[in-house]
Amino acid sequence: MKTAVITFPASNCDRDARMALEKVTGRPAQMIWHRESEIPSDVDFVVIPGGFSYGDYLRCGAMAARSPIVKDLVEKANKGLPVAGFCNGFQILTETGLLPGALLMNQGLNFVCKPQKLRITNGNTRFTSGYGSTQEVVYPIAHHEGNYYADDATLNKLEKEGRVLFKYVGNPNGSARDIAGICNKAGNVFGMMPHPERAVDPLHGGTDGLNFFKSIIESI
């Protein structure tokens, strides 16, 4: 079981992600610098962490999505490599097209950081199966551009195919249909604005995120 975290210039939740992975797998995650051209072939699960890659300049995630390492990631993800992106990682995944839609500025126009209640809308996936009968979790959120947008046809399709995994309870940013996290059609690529990696420690953000990581790790 080998996990990895990709670090871009000004990724800043890379440490949070590394800690969470280490806690769940018992093994340190490999940190991959954005200048590298390939994800090592023995990596089983990749996290794209939160932060402000390239300063969030131009559009959040836009520049990171065009970097060489992400090109390789997209290829591997299309062949089934499990990938999760949180916050800026989610923005990057939508910019690559691995996940549909885009993230607009929060409806309230301000950055918002708070513990956020979420409803698990599909507990039957590689990223959520560990939650069993649990229906609600609290993960911290911290973002300025987390307002999920996709056209109606895409939204309908996502819902119909069970690809909406989490919805906000009390929409903090204006996201369409309260969507907080989605996966791709094959179910191996997942993105969400909230931070499960900041909810793996009772002294810091609670432990509701642990089962997220357990789910995906156990599925491998």
Place this chain on the structure above:
Amino acid sequence: MKAIVQIGLKPGVLDPQGRAIARSLSDLGFEEVTAARQGKVIELDLTGEDAGTAEQRVTEMCEKLLANTVIESYSVKIES
């Protein structure tokens, strides 16, 4: 050469910033404002001489990086 790229949200995509601007303007007494939209302009300095090539290359830049065509539309103007 210079290229001016204008990028705006596609019609139908909610523009909270534009809405906030319109509201603030009317709060300030500019009641003639009925709507506002906010977009980006990117000015590029380019080497090369040929406006046609430049336009084609800048369009490519828009498709590849500058605009997110899921939500944005763009226009390119070349000035020399």
Place this chain on the structure above:
Amino acid sequence: MKAIVQIGLKPGVLDPQGRAIARSLSDLGFEEVTAARQGKVIELDLTGEDAGTAEQRVTEMCEKLLANTVIESYSVKIES
């Protein structure tokens, strides 16, 4: 009527976004790009008929709200 307001950083003011865009474009192989600057466009829908009045009012809007004249300069164009 429609007003188009272009807002950009004054010359000499640091434009980190522009710099990052230029670098990223050249990383993507667009080597003809020597510099980039990023600004805003705000499009306003206005009631009223008189372009002269509109221009004057929109200029006032820029001074009061739309532009941060400490670091930004702006231009106004009225279209009908």
Place this chain on the structure above:
Amino acid sequence: MAKAIEITPEIVAEHGLTPEEYQIILDRLGRAPNMNELGIFSVMWSEHCSYKSSRRHLGKFLTKGPRVIQGPGENAGVIDIDDGDAIIFKMESHNHPSYIEPYQGAATGVGGIMRDVFTMGARPIALMNALRFGEPTHSKTKTLVSGVIAGIGGYGNCVGVPTVGGETNFHKGYNGNILVNAMCVGLARADKVFYSAAKGVGNPIFYVGSKTGRDGIHGATMASAEFDDDSEEKRPTVQVGDPFTEKLLIEACMELMATDAIIAIQDMGAAGLTSSSVEMADKGGVGIELNLDDVPQREEGMTAYEMMLSESQERMLMVIQPGKEQLAFDIFHKWELDVAQIGVTTDTGRLVLNHKGDVVCDIPISPLADDAPNYDRPHVPTDKRDEVKAETIALTDLNAALKTMIGSPDLASRRWIWEQYDRHVMADTVDSSQSGGDAAIVRIHGKNKAVAITTDVTPRYCYADPHEGGKQCVAETWRNLTCVGADPIAITDCLNFGNPERPEIMGQFVGCVEGMNEACRALDYPVVSGNVSLYNETNGQAIPPTPAVGGVGLIPDLQHFATLAGAKEGDALILIGETTGWIGSSIYLREVGGSEDGAPPPVDLALEKLNGDYVRQLIRARRVHAAHDCSDGGLLIAATEMAMSSGIGLQIDRPAGNMALSGWYFGEDQARYLLAVDENSVNPILSTADGKGIKASRIGTFKGGRMTSNDGLDLALSDIRAIYEAWFPALMES
């Protein structure tokens, strides 16, 4: 050519130098300076860099202690927190720039204070901010609040350092001069602290970070000059912050610091290249020669004068170990930062600048520092005020009074602010603004210990009585650290005052400093870093004296700490400390009584120590579920905050007595704490207190969902919370 310009008295005055100061320059150089040299003297001798009005008074502070590794004088203070770990911290003002351009002013303030900390080898782990705005109804307040908060958040969030707390006041005294004070706390290894003294001869000087532009030329002198109504027009270019580059700079510096390539390092803060190079040379007793042609430049045709005075952000200067140049280049290139060798150290003791083939400056370095003016400005003490007796201040409707108080500008919830700050990034925030607690708690990464951090000052006390106010702000930070179970270790400060050339303002300054120092000595709580911001006045109206204090403490074991949020159903509420009903200068008197009169509460430092040490001991013994000190708003406000944070109501039983209700519920007597404890702990706690001569009593019980008392208080906690939470959003949406 700069040399060609003749220096007239007008040019001297424009540089903020007095004729007497200019004469000293002439004497030292034995000739007239050229423009570059004049510019360099002017920034080095500005209030901001030379501390010419404050220096002799700051020298009084207690600055040493068993845990102090480095006191004032370096970029930031350094304290020992055991196990080879050190905490490096400092607070700094960015008041004037934030008034002129709130977003960028506040953002660059955060960036600047972070550089002060990581330049010494510490990874920033927490940010705090102490903010003062004008009246909520003032036409500028809303715009300033939203810009400043967005700027602080925008910078800190992007760099990825959690903003974990702060304080915010509103008062008409800040209508024309807001205060934006930012504090940064960093973590280093005690044996890997970096200093700024340049050493050796012929060692390469490296410039790293952003390119130099014409940003904020003469900002340092501007920050030392009083405002008038035109200053918004005259202001020079505002600096724009680039948090992305700052983040890269931190990572690159950390990487280089892990090697042995750096001899000395200094961030370029106010007065940029000038102050950084002069300070490095002066501290190390060496000379410096720079080739300005090699300075990375953002614009064409920059003059030597502009380069030396530019305040472009996100830049550092370092002296590199010869032979390690390539290593440094490689690391900075990896992080895509501009880097250049721009000079060498010399043995001449002079600052020599070359530009386009000319020597454009050649001056001895020591006068820049040693001969900097050091004024003993006349000062008159503030008149003492009469006491206001609580008996003269009626309190008839406790429900109405609590509602007014909890929804008042200085007591209402700051959620609107701190929800815009990423408080959790780096994964070590144990407690932050989110619980409303007294001090933030940030874990030392990978360990079972934490630092506690707080900022405090009560300007209305400092205005009423600078000496007592000075004692109080230090004591309050000490108390706030105690409330979470930390050992208070040391403070940083940011002394914000009006024009020191006015004896009454200078009197406020001296009074506050002496009061602060008295508290530091009584509490063994030294000052390790700080900042002075003077001339905070507009059209002759000075701000209230505002010596903001940032305190840092250590929680040695995260099994034992307390927050505001831990009270349990059935817990007893215990009051530690004496209540005399002191109502003068209180928030109650202002918000309900409509008066800002009265002497502020006296601070008995021996009592502070006695009571605080006992509270800490109880927390360490795990007797305390939640703790809070009584500060702004007095006992009932503190109790209500505990109830709201814990989500449990409170029945308050005021002990019999004939003290006026206003004084008991809202008086602001110092050295008091409220504790939520298990019923079984009550008697042992009270009897031990008695044995130590500490006043302690049980005054209530946590239960249900209402705030009630034997004096007719009866409100649903949810209704109180609604009022508490509504004020700030209502202000910002109005």
